[in-house]
Amino acid sequence: MSETVTSRAVRAGGSLVRHLRTTLDPSSSQPAGGRRPSSGWLAVTVLCEPSDLDEAALPAPLAELADRVEVRVRPAAGDKGTELCARLRDRPRPASAAQRLSGDDEEGELRSALRRAKQLIEVGEVLRVDPTPHGKRTPTPTGALLESWTKAAPEGGVR
Missing domain, CATH: 3.30.70 (Alpha-Beta Plaits)
Structure with a gap:
């Protein structure tokens, strides 16, 4: 059970970081060379x-x-x-x-x-x-x- 809670927390944290990074710097969500x-x-x-x-x-x-x-x-x-x-x-x-x-x-x-x-x-x-x-x-x-x-x-x- 704690593995499920931990994995969900890690995924949620990763999603939060990706969303904030994309909002503040949209180029971070693009593949290399993407424009x-x-x-x-x-x-x-x-x-x-x-x-x-x-x-x-x-x-x-x-x-x-x-x-x-x-x-x-x-x-x-x-x-x-x-x-x-x-x-x-x-x-x-x-x-x-x-x-x-x-x-x-x-x-x-x-x-x-x-x-x-x-x-x-x-x-x-x-x-x-x-x-x-x-x-x-x-x-x-x-x-x-x-x-x-x-x-x-x-x-x-x-x-």
Whole structure:
């Protein structure tokens, strides 16, 4: 039993360290030589036919970004659905750690919009994580940290 508790504690600690390192220095989560895509395009693979998506009638999360983004739709490799690609028209400089933590990250906003658009297309709704258990929870530093990560998670994505 103590091995299970110990291994869970070690995994949780490792996850915490990785998340903090990624938040403060996004390059730490990239493989050697990994960088932002030079083209600026971010993509998600959606489980539908390319003909089912119309670039002129975008899902709400992308439509909200309107003229700030360019969008393209193309078949995914190996007939595995459709690639929904988007990039910011005016490429911002990489966000600093302070900007990412405060939610002022345009690229993060685009990643979140792509993820929500994918959910709308595939499932019909945007799934939300609500970590609050039933009833009231006593505020603790760990709980506050968990809730702040939950709010920032949709913008994180894999870089």
